[in-house]
Amino acid sequence: MSKTRTKPYHHGDLKAALVDGAVELIVARGVRHFSLAELSRRLGVTVAAPYRHFANRDELLAAVAVRALQAFGEALAAQSTETDPPGERLAAMAGGYVRFAAEQADLFGVLFGLGLDKKKRHPELREAYEDVEGTMAACVAELCPGDPDGAEQLTDAVEATAHGYAALLTDQPGPLDPADVDRAVEQAASATRALIDGRAAFRRSR
């Protein structure tokens, strides 16, 4: 949105082009086969050029992850219709979590399982992810009034469950069977409802 303020140097905002190109390449071929060298070739630039803008490969991937996280957050927020009761909204978000992971499997793969050091090296990623968690937590808060501790545990549980369906679904290479995706989305929503209904179990173990 807000780039190309002034026509930059040789290439013309190579930094942005690198991130854009990386997203394209990753979506096209998967994170696992992404290489800085191929990206450079595509942009008509030598393999050393990216290092003027990113300290290393992981830093570029972190920039891609920020993009992915943004799309992820939007996908989740889109599931949350204000009119629905909070439980259904939460279930829909869990489903949306899984659906995003399935439909944008490669971007999802940048967010997780890549071993990016979110805590120390890329705190902006951690923050962005906490925003996503916040969207869920807001929903849960309506369900557990006056029990912030239980709310947190329920939030974690819903997140873990959605993430588990998502991770197991996308662990396999190759294209996904749409029926599998739909089933996983449904199950994640159902499991969320079950967690809500059975949430008293969290109180028992404290």
Next chain:
Amino acid sequence: MSKTRTKPYHHGDLKAALVDGAVELIVARGVRHFSLAELSRRLGVTVAAPYRHFANRDELLAAVAVRALQAFGEALAAQSTETDPPGERLAAMAGGYVRFAAEQADLFGVLFGLGLDKKKRHPELREAYEDVEGTMAACVAELCPGDPDGAEQLTDAVEATAHGYAALLTDQPGPLDPADVDRAVEQAASATRALIDGRAAFRRSR
């Protein structure tokens, strides 16, 4: 168990040595930094030698995964004391799932997130994993007599939840905080109890 039937050739059962060495290297340094070349050097063999026994790097990793899966299965089975009620056994298994992932993070990393093509390329892995699922399913069957469909959904949900806690916990590089691990183990068990208590929600959506 059943190797070294006859004294083999030059090295003396290099194939087994490769798998053993790979496990050691992976446990010591993480899957992400494992290389066939370093393993070969360690075994005093040229880098080409492993290709006499494994078509490629992934095939060796699949062999390592079989080992990991065996350890994983044993860790899960150890959680299942016959005397406990099935619900508590299931909760303990979920906790064991997470604890194994945390304590053997690198072996767990070989099982998931490596993109090994379990379905097509390494069906023996898929089978072994289905055994693990079977252990859980047996437990769930006691909880849901006469409802095989609901039992399957509950099994999937418990598996996904445990896997989600495990994956989120081990996504970060570096050593884990034992307190985080204990909390995740506890929460996985609690979430399992919640799923059991709220399992009627699975029936609602069919």
Next chain:
DNA sequence: TTTACTTTGTAAGAGGCGCTAACATCGCAA
């Protein structure tokens, strides 16, 4: 025992990768 065959390892190298240091170029600003 000799010969032929199979299995296992080596030597050499192609092609890829991430990353670095030294050098060249370009735009801006003093």
Next chain:
DNA sequence: TTGCGATGTTAGCGCCTCTTACAAAGTAAA
């Protein structure tokens, strides 16, 4: 105009996976 900092290139190091051609070691039949 000159000088400087930002950006890109050239060249190269060291690592990787994997392949091909060759050598050695065991096995088994003649």
